Amino acid sequence: MTLLLPAHLLESSPQWFPYFGNQRRFVPFVKELLVGLGAREGDTIFETNAGSHAISYHLAIEMGMHPIANDIGFYSCNIGTALSRQRTEASVLVAAKGAALIEKFGYNPPQDSIPDQLLVDKWKQFIREQIPAKNYRVIRDNLFDSLEQFQGKFIYCDFAWPWRDGTYTSEYETTADTLGKLLGDETLCTFKIASARRILQDVIAYLDAARKRYEFVILSNQSSNYPIPEVLEAHMVACGHSPIISRRQTVPAEHVDNLGNDLYFTEYQYVFEGRL
Numbered sequence: 001m002t003l004l005l006p007a008h009l010l011e012s013s014p015q016w017f018p019y020f021g022n023q024r025r026f027v028p029f030v031k032e033l034l035v036g037l038g039a040r041e042g043d044t045i046f047e048t049n050a051g052s053h054a055i056s057y058h059l060a061i062e063m064g065m066h067p068i069a070n071d072i073g074f075y076s077c078n079i080g081t082a083l084s085r086q087r088t089e090a091s092v093l094v095a096a097k098g099a100a101l102i103e104k105f106g107y108n109p110p111q112d113s114i115p116d117q118l119l120v121d122k123w124k125q126f127i128r129e130q131i132p133a134k135n136y137r138v139i140r141d142n143l144f145d146s147l148e149q150f151q152g153k154f155i156y157c158d159f160a161w162p163w164r165d166g167t168y169t170s171e172y173e174t175t176a177d178t179l180g181k182l183l184g185d186e187t188l189c190t191f192k193i194a195s196a197r198r199i200l201q202d203v204i205a206y207l208d209a210a211r212k213r214y215e216f217v218i219l220s221n222q223s224s225n226y227p228i229p230e231v232l233e234a235h236m237v238a239c240g241h242s243p244i245i246s247r248r249q250t251v252p253a254e255h256v257d258n259l260g261n262d263l264y265f266t267e268y269q270y271v272f273e274g275r276l
């Protein structure tokens with residue numbers, strides 16, 4: 001049997017679920033930021049676009065934080081549930097099937113894809129090896145609705161950004177729609193990935209809303225995406241949002257970063273003070 005992309009996917013996510021945009025490698029960088037901001041065991045953090053749950057899960061396990069992890073995607077939410085004390089057989093199966101489908105067919109699996117049972121078993125085993133996180137809440141909502149439901153110390157947002165040239169990133173739409181349907185999601189998916197024009201509005205809407213409710217508002221972006229820092233930073237300042245911290249980390253690029261198109265990959269973090 002020929003597996004599509006296995007080498008790339010294994011190279012990109014050796015220790016985590018295959019998930020487009022997954023930030024497993026940047027967990028230490030995020031932890032360093034949070035420690036610098038005074039994060040302590042028991043602090044809540046609201047993650048608006050949890051994706052693979054790499055960030056929230058490791059903050060829960062390694063720092064004892066209490067994440068509220070939101071994502072609009074069915075695969076994502078089942079990963080989160082499977083990693084938490086709310087773990088169920090159903091969530092483990094969905095998360096394992098999703099990982100198996102992506103491992104075999106790539107990030108845009110065709111509508112009739114069938115998961116390979118050996119891969120499903122491998123991912124079930126992987127999930128069972130992960131400690132179920134306590135104080136871990138998983139929600140599935142539009143980020144703008146969900147962030148209004150809570151308030152607290154930290155909020156972290158890594159949007160489903162468009163590609164650097166401004167075109168939309170179909171991988172996120174497929175994960176939320178085609179992959180969701182393949183995994184048994186029965187909800188109607190009205191999900192649309194932001195265009196270059198809309199993402200700038202979304203960033204400002206996020207900062208406007210989040211700064212009213214959270215002490216520290218964190219925005220994460222990457223070098224594969226639009227808006228590039230020169231555009232994003234000027235736009236945020238022009239709209240009244242000046243970060244108190246801007247930092248970046250550059251690493252050798254992996255396939256998950258920009259589908260193998262770049263040699264290096266940069267993570268950008270911006271922190272804004274709340275206006276509570």
Ligand SMILES: C[S@@+](CC[C@H](N)C(=O)[O-])C[C@H]1O[C@@H](n2cnc3c(N)ncnc32)[C@H](O)[C@@H]1O
Nearest residue numbers: 021022023049051052071072073142143158160
């Ligand atoms: C860049 S990925 C997040 C990756 C994540 N940081 C990780 O480490 O895996 C963006 C995520 O945003 C989710 N998403 C897109 N639009 C959303 C929305 N309106 N509300 C909530 N989640 C959304 C997608 O399902 C996708 O999982």
